[in-house]
Amino acid sequence: MRRYVMVLLVALxxxxxxxxxxxxxxxxxxxxxxxxxxxxxxxxxxxxxxxxSVSREAEGWSFRNVTLADGEILEEATVKADGEFRPLSGHxxxxxxxxxxxxxxQYSGRRVIIEAETPDGSQTIKRTAKExxxxxxxxxxxxxxxxxxxxxxxxxxxxxxxxxxxVDARIKVEGLEEVRVPYGEFTAYRVALIFxxxxxxxxxxTEGHILLxxxxxxxxxxxxxxx
Amino acid sequence: xxxxxxSVTLLLAAVVLVRVLSPGEWRRPAWWAxxxxxxxxFPVALGIQPTLQKGYLVYIGQAITAMGVPALIADGGxxxxxxxxxxxxxxxxxxIVFKVGATRLPGPLGAATGLGFGVIEAFxxxxxxxxxxxxxxxxxxxRVFATTFHAGVTFIAAAGLTGGLRxxxxxxxxxxxxxxxxxxGVILKAHWVLGLLGTEIWVAVGSLLTLGWxxxxxxx
Numbered sequence: 001m002r003r004y005v006m007v008l009l010v011a012l013x014x015x016x017x018x019x020x021x022x023x024x025x026x027x028x029x030x031x032x033x034x035x036x037x038x039x040x041x042x043x044x045x046x047x048x049x050x051x052x053s054v055s056r057e058a059e060g061w062s063f064r065n066v067t068l069a070d071g072e073i074l075e076e077a078t079v080k081a082d083g084e085f086r087p088l089s090g091h092x093x094x095x096x097x098x099x100x101x102x103x104x105x106q107y108s109g110r111r112v113i114i115e116a117e118t119p120d121g122s123q124t125i126k127r128t129a130k131e132x133x134x135x136x137x138x139x140x141x142x143x144x145x146x147x148x149x150x151x152x153x154x155x156x157x158x159x160x161x162x163x164x165x166x167v168d169a170r171i172k173v174e175g176l177e178e179v180r181v182p183y184g185e186f187t188a189y190r191v192a193l194i195f196x197x198x199x200x201x202x203x204x205x206t207e208g209h210i211l212l213x214x215x216x217x218x219x220x221x222x223x224x225x226x227x
Numbered sequence: 228x229x230x231x232x233x234s235v236t237l238l239l240a241a242v243v244l245v246r247v248l249s250p251g252e253w254r255r256p257a258w259w260a261x262x263x264x265x266x267x268x269f270p271v272a273l274g275i276q277p278t279l280q281k282g283y284l285v286y287i288g289q290a291i292t293a294m295g296v297p298a299l300i301a302d303g304g305x306x307x308x309x310x311x312x313x314x315x316x317x318x319x320x321x322x323i324v325f326k327v328g329a330t331r332l333p334g335p336l337g338a339a340t341g342l343g344f345g346v347i348e349a350f351x352x353x354x355x356x357x358x359x360x361x362x363x364x365x366x367x368x369x370r371v372f373a374t375t376f377h378a379g380v381t382f383i384a385a386a387g388l389t390g391g392l393r394x395x396x397x398x399x400x401x402x403x404x405x406x407x408x409x410x411x412g413v414i415l416k417a418h419w420v421l422g423l424l425g426t427e428i429w430v431a432v433g434s435l436l437t438l439g440w441x442x443x444x445x446x447x
Contacts, residue, residue, distance in 0.1 A: 127419050196422075196423045197423070
């Protein structure tokens with residue numbers, strides 16, 4: 001009986017141990033960086049604006065996402081990554097009616113330390129991530145560096161400091177589509193983002209892998225400006 | 228999957244559980260009173276449990292981890308609290324129906340209470356919030372196993388009522404511990420030890436073992 005229990009426990013742990021490799025990434029697709037502004041639409045109404053920036057720094061990359069609504073910043077997220085896009089640190093500030101959440105994350109190998117200042121007090125969470133992983137706020141820009149094409153599929157773990165969760169994510173090109181957004185009309189890869197049991201969709205231009213549109217099940221982001 | 232299909236599937240699973248744990252008993256009014264008792268138990272437990280868990284985190288969990296106990300172990304208290312609270316509330320409902328209904332078989336009443344609790348839990352936490360988007364098959368399977376667990380574990384707790392106060396206490400402690408162990412799968416997921424599949428396997432195996440235990444008790 002004890003043997004069966006041990007086998008079961010090992011099997012359970014192994015189910016959570018992916019053996020996926022970090023996908024081959026092409027940083028040249030990002031150039032020296034870019035800033036893209038997206039309108040956030042819910043039921044056809046523009047409810048907010050998201051600015052996504054990526055920039056090359058001395059020893060790596062910086063990813064920054066800012067969400068604005070009614071002229072106020074609701075959320076600011078910054079991720080610093082090394083030259084191979086592995087996250088080094090993250091900082092998220094979320095402003096809600098309940099107060100401000102300030103979340104700082106340190107990445108060191110597989111070790112992840114999340115320190116949060118919340119209206120309910122401070123909290124420190126230490127976890128060991130599974131490889132390969134990236135910070136959630138890197139993902140949409142990081143996909144731009146992947147070898148998108150017919151049949152492309154990869155698996156990666158997402159660390160979400162806001163919820164202190166590790167999510168098994170699959171990224172899969174489902175095909176080509178013509179996409180019209182305020183910035184223009186493009187031929188795009190339709191990319192499925194499968195986060196365990198939640199599926200979202202993003203569209204990347206075939207030329208330059210620009211994120212054109214993103215649908216998370218409730219709201220849609222559409223590219224309006226690109227610098 | 229639509230919420231209607233998910234709901235029908237869950238109710239069909241509940242019918243199978245009735246056949247396994249309390250065949251024939253469902254014709255008695257006391258059995259249906261126990262189902263309603265289980266349904267009413269859920270909001271009561273939901274009103275108590277989060278406050279206790281928050282208190283545990285602030286006053287006990289942090290102190291334990293400050294003493295060097297790994298958070299993975301300290302957070303086990305959260306899982307145990309869910310067992311302590313939910314099994315107490317369900318057992319109280321069974322006890323009331325058992326006494327008022329003047330039945331000699333508390334086990335099937337426990338299964339009925341667990342079924343009522345599990346079905347309302349599934350509707351409140353999963354099905355109704357997903358009314359607009361639909362239910363993922365994994366979430367449905369999890370709810371079927373969770374309802375199976377509630378029926379089985381409350382059967383075990385209730386079976387102790389035939390043994391007086393000592394038997395009731397023994398049944399309750401076993402049920403609370405089993406519940407804590409099942410919910411520890413969620414703690415393992417929160418600590419990134421188990422993935423989604425591992426957590427679901429944990430819940431499924433725990434539920435089936437509990438059902439098997441209850442079934443053996445019923446056979447006696």
